Amino acid sequence: MTAKSTMRGGLWFLLAVLLLYGIAFLLDPTSTNLALDRSAELFSRLLPVLGFVISVLFIASLLLQPSWVRENLGERSGPRGWVLAVAGGILSAGPVYPWYAMLGDLRSKGMRTALMSVFLYNRAIKLPLLPLLIHYFGPAYALILFVYLILFSLPAGLLLERLIDGRPAPHRGNKPPPARSGD
Amino acid sequence: MQSEGGRNAREAMREGVSSYVGALAGSVASGHPLTSYLLGGELLDRGVSLIAVTAFLVSWVTVGSIQLPAEMLMLGRRFALYRNSICFVLAILTAVLTPTTLQVLHLAP
Numbered sequence: 001m002t003a004k005s006t007m008r009g010g011l012w013f014l015l016a017v018l019l020l021y022g023i024a025f026l027l028d029p030t031s032t033n034l035a036l037d038r039s040a041e042l043f044s045r046l047l048p049v050l051g052f053v054i055s056v057l058f059i060a061s062l063l064l065q066p067s068w069v070r071e072n073l074g075e076r077s078g079p080r081g082w083v084l085a086v087a088g089g090i091l092s093a094g095p096v097y098p099w100y101a102m103l104g105d106l107r108s109k110g111m112r113t114a115l116m117s118v119f120l121y122n123r124a125i126k127l128p129l130l131p132l133l134i135h136y137f138g139p140a141y142a143l144i145l146f147v148y149l150i151l152f153s154l155p156a157g158l159l160l161e162r163l164i165d166g167r168p169a170p171h172r173g174n175k176p177p178p179a180r181s182g183d
Numbered sequence: 184m185q186s187e188g189g190r191n192a193r194e195a196m197r198e199g200v201s202s203y204v205g206a207l208a209g210s211v212a213s214g215h216p217l218t219s220y221l222l223g224g225e226l227l228d229r230g231v232s233l234i235a236v237t238a239f240l241v242s243w244v245t246v247g248s249i250q251l252p253a254e255m256l257m258l259g260r261r262f263a264l265y266r267n268s269i270c271f272v273l274a275i276l277t278a279v280l281t282p283t284t285l286q287v288l289h290l291a292p
Contacts, residue, residue: 096250100257107258116258117266124244126216136224140290141281145237148277148284149245156269163265 049095056098060105070110077112085115085157086150089122096123113164114157121153198234202278205235206271209242213249233285238278245270 025032073081092099103116125146126133133142209219223236246267247254254263285291 096247097253100250100254104257113262116262117269120266121245121270124241126244129217129220132217132220136220136227138290140285140288144284144290145241145277145281148280149241152273152277156266156273159269160262160265164259164262 049097052094053098053101056102057105060102064106064109066109069106073106073111073115075110075112077115081112081115082118082154085118086122086153089119089153090125090127092119092123093128096120099123112161114161117157117160118153121156122150124149198232198279201232201235202238202275205231205238205278206242206246206274209239209274210246210248210267210271212239212243213247216244219243233282234278237281238274241277242271242274245274 021032021036024035071077072084077084099120103111103119107113107116130142133145137145212219219240223240226239227233227236248267251263251267254266282291
């Protein structure tokens with residue numbers, strides 16, 4: 001799917017929503033006003049998340065150069081790439097949406113599919129919530145659960161890479177993989 | 184009188200279903216992981232098995248059916264669908280292995 005067709009689809013969707021609101025307003029102005037109020041409230045709640053997404057993308061574009069990404073998170077990153085993906089996933093915080101956007105950006109710069117999956121899987125480990133997990137389930141449970149989460153993230157990443165890319169990633173030199181916008 | 188083997192098979196089947204239901208519930212749920220810990224703790228207190236609660240906790244944070252459209256949009260349809268399916272299966276596996284490991288190591292609460 002190209003950016004142009006996505007934009008066109010978005011415009012059609014916007015027009016359809018406006019049309020539906022127009023029809024609804026003619027039929028029941030009070031309920032439509034209530035719905036508009038709810039939409040405005042929802043939009044105001046989403047604004048900080050959108051701001052965060054844009055900030056993360058801006059910082060990632062500024063700091064993470066394609067050569068760095070290919071070297072540390074690309075096909076030839078080796079154990080360093082896995083460690084970075086695990087650590088990044090554990091340390092990442094906040095809503096997942098900005099991280100989707102950042103991973104999409106990193107993939108276009110050469111990040112391995114497996115490492116993207118590992119990053120997302122390890123977001124399951126929430127260090128700030130560890131005291132609560134220990135309170136309810138005990139320290140041994142928390143430790144074993146975290147170990148399994150980290151261990152399983154690796155085969156999950158490899159399996160996903162095999163399913164998406166067809167086979168284990170070959171050596172691609174310094175060329176980044178082609179960007180995949182929407183499959 | 185039922186045999187020991189029959190009881191074990193029924194117990195294994197019950198645990199399998201528990202983990203599946205737990206993973207399913209966690210997959211469709213959404214919200215801060217803090218909520219899943221609180222819910223999981225309460226479910227455990229009310230007699231729900233540790234396997235089901237673990238499946239619930241793990242799938243809550245690894246499977247995102249609510250976020251699926253966004254993930255598909257930004258990372259691709261195949262990536263999102265495959266990733267969430269793999270995570271669902273692994274949530275069940277983790278749910279079975281975690282309490283089993285606790286028992287084997289004599290650390291079960």
